[in-house]
Amino acid sequence: MKLRVPLLVLFASLLAGGAVTSCATKPKVDWSSRIGRYTYDQAVVELGPPDRQARLSDGRSVAEWVVGHTGGSGVTFGIGSFSRHTGVGVSQTVGSGGRDKILRLTFDANNQLVEWSQN
Numbered sequence: 001m002k003l004r005v006p007l008l009v010l011f012a013s014l015l016a017g018g019a020v021t022s023c024a025t026k027p028k029v030d031w032s033s034r035i036g037r038y039t040y041d042q043a044v045v046e047l048g049p050p051d052r053q054a055r056l057s058d059g060r061s062v063a064e065w066v067v068g069h070t071g072g073s074g075v076t077f078g079i080g081s082f083s084r085h086t087g088v089g090v091s092q093t094v095g096s097g098g099r100d101k102i103l104r105l106t107f108d109a110n111n112q113l114v115e116w117s118q119n
Helices: 004-021 040-047
Strands: 052-055 061-070 073-082 085-094 099-107 113-118
Touching: 040 061, 040 099
Parallel strands: none
Antiparallel strands: 052 061, 061 099, 073 085, 099 113
């Protein structure tokens, strides 16, 4: 019984450590440096097809990509023991408070990047 608790703690540590190390973040893109040098085709190759797109009357096109989501969910993992009994629990919380992160790129009539924004 005394061996079971340390093994559960070790398992939980490995599980938590794996979850943390598996979340790699991409380096931030300097969109301002790409103005005039980045095309719509390059954006599609890099980001995939846009989630929304519109052509404006002056020949420009605006494309939006959902690049992430903020807030709204979480997962917790816990271990507890009482006397000679040990328990493990996992819970998931999902809320409606999150919102999508949108990258909006505007291209001129020649499909060159002229403007960008991100919320």
